[in-house]
Amino acid sequence: MARTITDGSRCRRNSKLETFLKRNTERDVYERIRAYEPCVVVSRTISKVFMHVVLSDDGIYLTEYPPRTLQLGVQFRDIVDIALINDLPDFLSGRAREQSLHICVVYTSAKDAGKGDLRNRGSAVCKPHPASSSAPEHMGRSAPVAVARVMKRMVRERSGEEQEAELHLYAVSLSSQIYLHLQSSWSSYIMRSTLMLDPLYMRKCNMPSSPLPRKQRPAASWEQTSQLFCQLSGELLQEHLGVESLYLLLQELCTAAHRDAAIRKLFWRSAELYPFLVHTLVDTSAISQDRPHTTDTLLLCTLLVQTLTLMFRETASEPARQSVLTSKQGSVTASMLQAVLTDSELALPVAPRLHHDLIISYTELQALQAEYLDVVSGLLFEVLVLCQEASHTPDPGHFLTVGWIFTMLQSHPSLVGFVDYQAQQVVLVLTHSRCPLSPPQAVLLYQRCTVLLACLQNNATLSTYITTHYKEEFKYYVGVSELKDKLPPHYPISKRVQHLLTALLHRVLHEPPALTVRERGP
Template identity: 85%
Template structure:
């Protein structure tokens, strides 16, 4: 279960909120709650209310302070962007105003937005928030016209007449909000004309800046008027504003991490092979979870077998496969992994011992397969366990020496150190092509592991606690002298270019997720290491300039992949860095 984060560290638990959540959600839903934090909430139906923001694995939920009911704020599948706003909220004063953290969640609104709850996940919770059930009709349905009669959208000259009447109504009737007018106007074919006329006096009220400015502007009541924006066609864009009352709040980082995990998981779920690996039921009914006590007992038995002495390679491989499969199917296994003080060091030390990095130890199928499985298992244990308190303790124990050993061990380049024939295992002649395929698979899973570690360290980098030394800077300082660092990064950049230029066939869901992870790793290299940044821009500037572009992704990434938009955003930021253009916006400023 998540803990609320304030003052840069994990603080005391909110027992009242956790008791409320535990009583009103089923165990599997409760275990998937990642974090919670009190914030001032502003949305289409909520006006500056101090509430608990609860992050699950599928969306943002809101509950009162103290908790009484639970309602859905935004589902991760609908989110377009999560941004920090550099302003000062008018409704706060004193120290709270100066230390506030304004987060804007932009999402495409659904007709039933604000009316969902965790019941959709198969849980038994209290009734939806009264505010959501009593929301105005114009928030989720077509506005009624002429009393109770619902008419079809007019056409021809009648459409123009109706638009003109609506525009006059927008000026004369003060009690009707701009949002209502937009919703009525959207029922006509020429609704863009009236929207332009209504919005014309308010041009240039929102200014985006590329860099942070020294002073923070005052927030304006226009935030409420911007809560809903019309997009192309029938698509509607809305905003959820969260105001954390501490600059050391980590709700923004948890939001980014949770959203990233969701889009990766939901994209992978489109792959039938991944679905089978996770043992997802074909029936829409939720699979019944094991009781926690039974899961804990099975985990203790499996970990005991893994930690026994004189374990053979074949037995180790089979036990690791069992652990990996169990972690795929049950998030509780991943939490129990970090609560065991012995398993993480054991897997890392095994990886170091069997790694094929050493020049005097040639590549074989056994070492490559075992190292790949070890890295896959470690990567999976990092996935969606940021809210587990024991994870930070395990990773930082012994001044992070175990974590440093893991990163040193996994790093390798694409050059194979091939054995001579007499040293081949079981005297089998393994082809160079097969070894190359195994090596490529290993390098792919290493990209996934580095991605997870980078996400972890990016959160710590924004934490003022000096004890959180696992930062992005720490990673690159520790790997600076590694002989394979440049070769590894070169391979990652090479694969990004190849996947976008090799063929016009769409990427599979796992390939799309891997591209997302590689772009994240490369962008971190460009932003945090001068040597790697110089190498990438020197050796790949021409390729990125002429062969890599966002337009190439249209044929590569199907629009129904949840991760497609995020990959486009990352690739744009990557191109800006490589071509020495200004970086993509990360913080926006909202004008008065």
Template identity: 45%
Template sequence: MARTGSGSLLARRDIKLDSFLKRNTERTVYERIRACEPCVVISESINKVYMHVVLSDDRVYLTEYPPRTLTAAFSFRRVRDIELVNDLPDFLRGKDRELCQHIRITYVTEKPARRGRDWLRRNHRAGLPRAVQPSRRTSHCPVITHTLEGYPVHSERGAEELHLSEPTRSASCPNPEALGLLRIPHPPTRPPSTPPYSPTSPPTSPLSPSNHRLNTPEPGQVPTRIGSVLSRLLRRACVNSREEREAELHLYAVSHTSRLYLHLQSSWNSFIIRSTLLLDPVYRGRCRASSDSPPGKRLPAISWERTAHLFAQLSSELLQEGISVESLYLLLQELRTAAHRNVALRRLFWRSGEVCVFLVQTLEESLHGCQSLSGVYTADQLLLSTLVVQTLAVMFRETEVEPARLNLLSAKKGALASRMLLALICDPELQTQNQGSPIDREVSCALLCLCDQALLAEYLDAACSLLFELLLLGHNASRCSPADNFLSVGWILRVLQPHPHLTSFIGHQAQQVVLVLSDLQEPFLSPAQSVLLFQRCRLLLACLQYNNQLAQHLRAHFREEFRYFVKLSCAEEKLPPHHPISQPTLRLVGQILTLLR
């Protein structure tokens, strides 16, 4: 669901669905829609109904076919697992039955189990599908050649048929007002002083201060401030009374070239990273956009045309000849900050292409050009290289559905991607440039080493984040058809294989995982540390799974360290439970420990 310059969806869109979403969603919601695909949906109350799945940055919506209402199914904050199920659905026939892509999403719900209160609530007669051991499926990239119209659907009434163009209301969508569900065209009204809902904030309890009964004193009621304190106490007391349980949503992708699973995985990864980082006040202030401001102080949203104009101005300043290092550094800081706050600018970055090529060239010259002559790193080189790598990493965020990104990186057999990968890796062993007399060098050596070590460590952290984004790109390519299987994870690691500092770079990342999870470090990880640990674990797991030489190196040099110093129990203590990224990180640590045995 990538967009053209005017903000509309690409030519492969469903025109009727696109028009419906444009009319009935706010602009901020519509602009962050990543993908829409038709699926057969099965949940605890929906039994094999053909619907559209609408995927945004923070949640999944369901709408009928044809669309009439848009209802939030779940938020990515509640997701516990997204997996492919290797089975043969009994309600499909022929090749569709063999090639259909079955996605199972497990999420947590807090609402008490009462009938008729949740669209995805349990219906005991609806018979949920069971996971089947992988046996008859060899590909998770379906090429469906037939339509579902006319296929029999098993239900409690016997033989029914699924019609794609049924004029009556779908059985999966009762009156949304009766269900208490979020309906995008008519959001609930709020008092002017109440901030808008944020997907990264915890859900508001009915007893929270945002309730009108507690915010507006009436005769016989307690004052607002006392009511707010009372509401917090009552909310704390009723937490234990909530019934938190797991629920499942099953999606059977029926499009000819479905990438819904890839979009779900990348959206989930992006969400847990962003929501974890937003727990840090510094990062939250850096990323705060005009739409995140309180209603009374909210600035008007910047249009696509205005964003394109500002990006063109900034690009021309960056690409001018003879720019000084100081001016370059300041302009890159401005570009990085703007990219944090504006997704449209990130899309424009990939569509222009010139700025990306310029950043890769700058990284090559800054980190490796001068260093290859003198054999040392300088503080200026490290500072500029870190900023370039951080800027590139930001540009990868939430741009998975931008076709220009893949086109740019895969052009000329991945020439630009290869340059970016090779320029990214550096020697983690510190080499500093100290000039002057022996006495001056002796006096300043300690301070210089500490400074340079900190700068080099910051660069290595940024390099790991960018390499993580490239590996995500490779994971998406690895699951697609052979024609698109160019920038795969295996290809990325093969490109890096000849680099003389690759094993030491990977060794540094492994050593950092050991240090963070050992008993020698601080008891709790900050949001940034949690995200970095997740990214390092994904990098190590890719090395263990896709490259034999790197896997052998990790087993030879780090097997004992992981065996004696990395414990899942210790990792659980260090990863705060309120960090959305904690549970996925623990699963990665468990996989790494298993592969290193």
């Protein structure tokens, strides 16, 4: 069960609310609840009401205080922006007013919606989460139907049937994590729902073949899932495991984690698996540094990084994760980040005069190296998101911050080469051809832009390098206008990529940032 985390070791829980949610939602819906927190809610139809804000993986839900019904507030697919507002609400007083955290959620809404009670949007009220067009992995909806709904929504937007609306949330505690959970949940949603438009990713998330349709197959119980995980982790941790057996078991773990979020929670509740994967990655990458890369080492390193990345996804509210990552003063996490960074240049396996077969082999290795660098971008993105959340936490014990990452990697010999490669790829993907990006390519661009923006904002050396070496390319070849042909408007992630690329351009070209929601008045 997800819950709001106030620091690394303690969780603020509301047993009454959790009991209500467990009784009034289906098991898979309950398991997908990520966090909750009491806030004062203001919208078109709700005027300064103290309510529970409940975050799921598809949207924001609201329930009374104490809980009686559960109603849909906003679906993540409709959100345009989530921002902090620097103001002091006049309807609060004293300490609550001074410690309030004002969050503005901007979203698109049908013009005729919201004129009645907001709960009308969520009727089947205590069993929310209708089949979402962008979450077929949970609801069993086929991809063609999902894309059809997205296209209908685009038509409505073009015909002027939708307008922007705002949902205001006022948390009344300095230790509130609701803003961070909102950002993380929204980011995870737009990446997942974009990837679900890709047939290959859809197959990864589908359950194994069965004589019953997927929606008719009973969901595995927590006990069954735990038993499967214990068996799999036991096999992974056995001594003298061969490379081939390790690779196959990791593939099985990845597949299970793709299909069941409970596997990802159980991963962090195991004290042994995270250090085991990191140490295996360190040992394997060390082999690659000592001698030329091989197909086996690159494939294994790629799968190890993919597995670790997947375990970070949508587990921000799992208390055990913070404990595992910060154990031994974060030494295991530091080892992981040190190990994944590598230069984009491959060591030649032989002298420059290569036989034809060796040239083909080297080309294959280059492709595998590029794939590895891509998945490392995804892992760094997840760690950055984690550390950005910790950076906003007032607890001094949260040492896993963005500044900690760059301080720890500052002297890494491959840091500049790795960042240079990421910048190259952003330029290439926007200038190489006018063909639209695939859903995975769009998500990767989003992750790369996030990593580069963090470099520009938090490390003077990397900021100077990027602006010195890529100012001309960004000025003449990279622009938001180029994204119109690259990112189809029905990709949920398209607007976020445009927003990130705009921020990236401003940083590289030293232009002042545009006005944002954060800078508006109350």
